[in-house]
Amino acid sequence: MTPLEKLLRQMIEQEGPMRLDRYMGLCLGHPQYGYYMTRDPFGETGDFVTAPEISQMFGELIGIWCATQWQAMGSPKKFNLIELGPGRGTLMADALRAGKVMPGFVPAAHVHLVETSPVLRRMQKERLGAAVAWHDSLAEVPAGAAIIIANEFFDAIPIRQFEWRQGHCFERCVGLGEGGLTIGLAPVKDICAIEAAEETLVIEEAGARNAIAAEIAARINTAPGAALIIDYGHVRSAPGDTLQAVRQHRFVDVLDRPGEADLTAHVDFEALSRALSAGGASVHGPITQGEFLRAMGIAERARALGARSGAAAEEARERLAGEAQMGNLFKVLAATSQDLAVPYPFVQA
Numbered sequence: 439m440t441p442l443e444k445l446l447r448q449m450i451e452q453e454g455p456m457r458l459d460r461y462m463g464l465c466l467g468h469p470q471y472g473y474y475m476t477r478d479p480f481g482e483t484g485d486f487v488t489a490p491e492i493s494q495m496f497g498e499l500i501g502i503w504c505a506t507q508w509q510a511m512g513s514p515k516k517f518n519l520i521e522l523g524p525g526r527g528t529l530m531a532d533a534l535r536a537g538k539v540m541p542g543f544v545p546a547a548h549v550h551l552v553e554t555s556p557v558l559r560r561m562q563k564e565r566l567g568a569a570v571a572w573h574d575s576l577a578e579v580p581a582g583a584a585i586i587i588a589n590e591f592f593d594a595i596p597i598r599q600f601e602w603r604q605g606h607c608f609e610r611c612v613g614l615g616e617g618g619l620t621i622g623l624a625p626v627k628d629i630c631a632i633e634a635a636e637e638t639l640v641i642e643e644a645g646a647r648n649a650i651a652a653e654i655a656a657r658i659n660t661a662p663g664a665a666l667i668i669d670y671g672h673v674r675s676a677p678g679d680t681l682q683a684v685r686q687h688r689f690v691d692v693l694d695r696p697g698e699a700d701l702t703a704h705v706d707f708e709a710l711s712r713a714l715s716a717g718g719a720s721v722h723g724p725i726t727q728g729e730f731l732r733a734m735g736i737a738e739r740a741r742a743l744g745a746r747s748g749a750a751a752e753e754a755r756e757r758l759a760g761e762a763q764m765g766n767l768f769k770v771l772a773a774t775s776q777d778l779a780v781p782y783p784f785v786q787a
């Protein structure tokens with residue numbers, strides 16, 4: 439039994455079944471035993487690989503997008519370049535290097551990283567130097583013009599799950615059964631979005647994610663700004679259980695070895711768009727990661743890199759943008775201040 443599981447069992451014994459968002463939050467972020475707090479999870483020897491770790495092209499093309507947005511914002515002499523959940527700092531390092539092609543962009547950027555993991559903060563510092571600032575939440579970042587990037591951040595923000603069974607709504611909670619941790623149903627008043635379904639349906643609710651989206655919107659509503667959100671998920675809200683645990687590149691049970699697997703749920707881009715719009719931001723997309731990267735010139739960049747590094751660049755392009763790989767599952771959503779033009783490569787809705 440992992441030390442976190444021991445703790446969770448004690449908590450459930452004392453307080454009763456635990457909501458999934460609390461379980462997910464403790465599994466990922468418990469100060470002592472949380473998954474992200476104790477390790478570097480990325481890479482072939484870790485648990486999963488993210489786009490910036492596949493190839494420098496990913497961060498570079500995002501850097502070019504940010505530089506173009508900065509120009510669209512009137513090239514402010516000073517602005518906050520904010521990344522939510524920056525992992526090893528690879529995306530930011532690649533973006534800043536590529537952003538040098540736009541005169542004035544990098545000197546104007548004050549880099550702010552929103553990161554809760556001390557292990558990853560150390561890696562980010564090694565990568566990016568000390569001239570960046572760290573924060574536990576977006577609310578702590580100083581106000582002002584901002585460009586905000588979030589790659590595979592929202593999927594790690596906890597969700598709740600509700601289950602409709604024959605017209606009754608229950609919340610899925612983690613309880614204690616004979617064999618240890620188990621998922622149980624707690625009756626709730628009808629707070630799910632879908633009315634009295636006949637069949638059994640699981641509905642996910644991501645209040646914490648939507649609250650962060652609302653904060654992003656508030657920020658770019660009061661000062662010039664743009665945000666780019668990349669994650670796996672669905673374009674339209676739909677019922678379904680998308681909570682998943684991954685350890686060493688394999689799916690495992692979400693209750694298996696708590697604190698030692700990455701727990702995520704797919705991002706509901708429709709809900710996220712709604713929260714951004716309600717907060718006063720203009721929302722663009724989502725488009726697929728493949729569409730975004732192709733429009734930003736990944737084919738040309740892969741050819742240029744390939745001339746030096748051979749087939750690896752072409753393989754990476756296929757992994758990032760290929761329809762059967764990350765290209766379709768991952769979506770890219772942008773939000774901008776209302777007075778800014780629709781950012782390339784998004785089109786007017």
Ligand code: SAH
Nearest residue numbers: 474488523524525552553554555589590594
């Ligand atoms: N963007 C990176 C890492 C994605 S993994 C990449 O693409 O490689 C998720 C990241 O979000 C990690 O850096 C993790 O420590 C961070 N994170 C998870 N929950 C967080 C929270 N509630 N607040 C801030 N950062 C969080």
